[in-house]
Amino acid sequence: MNIFYGPVLSRRFGYSLGVDIIPYKICSYDCIYCQLGKTTKKTVERKSYIRISREEFKDSFLSAISRKKKTDYVTFSGSGEPTLNLDIGMMIREVKMMTDIPVAVLTNGSLLSRQDVIEDIKDADLIKVSLDAPDQLVLQKINRPHPDIRFADLSRGLELLFNRFSGRVWLEIMLVRGINDSLEAAYEYEAFINNLQNGCNSGCLEKVHLNTPVRPAESSSIHIPDHKRLLEFKNIIGSKTEIIKELDADLEEKKEKLLIGDIIDLARRRPVTAMDISTSLKANPNEVIKSLKILLAREKIRSKEYNGKKYYHT
Numbered sequence: 001m002n003i004f005y006g007p008v009l010s011r012r013f014g015y016s017l018g019v020d021i022i023p024y025k026i027c028s029y030d031c032i033y034c035q036l037g038k039t040t041k042k043t044v045e046r047k048s049y050i051r052i053s054r055e056e057f058k059d060s061f062l063s064a065i066s067r068k069k070k071t072d073y074v075t076f077s078g079s080g081e082p083t084l085n086l087d088i089g090m091m092i093r094e095v096k097m098m099t100d101i102p103v104a105v106l107t108n109g110s111l112l113s114r115q116d117v118i119e120d121i122k123d124a125d126l127i128k129v130s131l132d133a134p135d136q137l138v139l140q141k142i143n144r145p146h147p148d149i150r151f152a153d154l155s156r157g158l159e160l161l162f163n164r165f166s167g168r169v170w171l172e173i174m175l176v177r178g179i180n181d182s183l184e185a186a187y188e189y190e191a192f193i194n195n196l197q198n199g200c201n202s203g204c205l206e207k208v209h210l211n212t213p214v215r216p217a218e219s220s221s222i223h224i225p226d227h228k229r230l231l232e233f234k235n236i237i238g239s240k241t242e243i244i245k246e247l248d249a250d251l252e253e254k255k256e257k258l259l260i261g262d263i264i265d266l267a268r269r270r271p272v273t274a275m276d277i278s279t280s281l282k283a284n285p286n287e288v289i290k291s292l293k294i295l296l297a298r299e300k301i302r303s304k305e306y307n308g309k310k311y312y313h314t
Contacts (some may be wrong), residue, residue, distance in 0.1 A: 002269075002275060003050060003057075004064040004279045007071045009258055011244055012128075012209065013104060014072030017064060019095075021085045022049055022078035024279045028110040030144040031132070033176055033213035033222050035280070036079060044111065044146050046086050058094055065099060066078065073126070074099070077106040079279050084111070089120030096123055104128060110149050112157025118164045128170040128209075129158065134188035138180050158196055162204065172209045173227075175233065177223040186236040193237060208241040259283055260291050260300075264314065267301050271311035 007015040026049065040230035052060070065071065074095050076082045082105060095103055109129040111117045121127060132140035136151040161169065173189065175181045197205055210233055212224040212294035225233075234241045262281050266272050272280070278288045292312060293299045301312050 002060055003052065004060060005262065007069050007258070008158065008262070008281065008283070010075075013075060014107075015070045016073045016075040017071045017080075018281075019074060019091065020280070021076060021080045021082050021088060021091065021121045022080035024079035026084065026247050027085065027108075028146045028149060029108050031108075031174075032142055032179075033174055034146065035213075039080070042146050043084065044148050046111070046114075046116070048087050049085050050087075052087075052183035054090060054094065057091055059096065061095060061291070065101070071101050073104045074101050074110045075106060081108055083107050083112065083117050083121065084231055086120075087125070087256045089266060092121065092123050102126060108143070109154050109157055110145060113153045113162050114157075115160070117157075118160055119160060122165050122167075124167060126168045126170065127161065127165060128172055130174065131158075131171045131189075131192075132174045133180060134185050138185065141147070141172075142176060144217045149253045162196060165220075168206045169204070172211055172280070173231070173233075174211045174213060175225050176213060177229075181225040181229055181233070183232060183236070189233075190237050205240060207242050207295045208237055210241060211235075259287060260295060263288070263291055263295060263312075264300060268314045269310050271304070271306075271313040273309050273311055277312070306312055 003020050005018045005020060007017045010016045011286070025036050025039050026041045026043060027044065028044050030042055076088060076092065078085075079152065082088055088105075095101075103123070104126040105121050105124045106128050107121075107130070123154070123231050131154070132142045133151065133154075138296055139145060139151050139154070171193065173180070176273045193205065193208065210230055211229070213222050214224070230243050234243055259281065263277055263284075266277055266280060274288050275294060277283065277292075281288070292301070295312075296303065301314055303312050305311075
């Protein structure tokens with residue numbers, strides 16, 4: 001099983017070699033802005049969600065980095081919440097033994113209040129935690145969490161992370177107009193983050209990223225706050241806050257070339273649907289379809305129908 005994809009060009013991580021360790025779309029949240037669509041299994045159960053041995057993992061990773069492509073981070077994310085996978089600790093440790101490329105974990109933070117989760121991810125270099133809500137009400141509106149998850153768990157989990165993790169921590173706030181972008185919410189975030197930093201004993205907050213849902217989501221009612229509101233948020237939350245901008249035109253072109261190359265690699269191994277590609281590469285479906293049209297026009301790939309689905313192959 002190949003759980004590695006990329007390296008793909010990211011707005012924050014440069015060239016990132018992704019490690020997809022959760023099947024589509026198993027998550028503890030069902031976020032209204034998620035580009036991968038609705039969560040198919042909402043859970044807080046930790047288990048080995050993919051069948052891969054330590055040796056298989058090591059061989060797959062060595063194969064992935066042997067391509068000599070520029071890699072700035074090895075990033076554990078997935079088609080759902082990566083900390084649900086019980087094997088994430090083993091995988092992080094194996095990567096750290098095989099390379100000096102920094103390891104990042106992208107998590108929604110919902111399981112950080114569990115000691116075993118912190119223990120599993122503590123060897124990473126960077127942990128980026130989503131914090132889309134400043135309270136329980138907004139959490140329900142924007143993240144639609146599993147019933148066992150409360151905002152108090154997120155708060156306690158971040159405190160535990162800051163006390164047990166000595167690496168770098170980034171917080172990401174995904175702002176959706178009319179949901180969590182009020183000035184009242186901005187001041188709630190400020191108070192929460194300041195309190196968090198005052199209590200940290202080990203790791204400390206390096207950055208707060210203000211992000212917006214620039215990629216299409218399941219609902220057409222998702223809207224982006226205007227730039228003035230983003231600036232107001234940035235000024236209120238403080239000096240560590242950055243507004244995440246879209247990739248410029250040159251970087252978009254590079255990203256498109258990378259996606260096209262990755263699609264060809266997938267199609268060489270086995271016939272795949274557009275959804276297979278989107279899930280495996282964690283790419284926006286619209287970007288995948290656009291790239292498929294380019295590849296078909298250039299006759300780099302072919303398509304065939306089977307059981308009502310269109311498959312792409314070389």
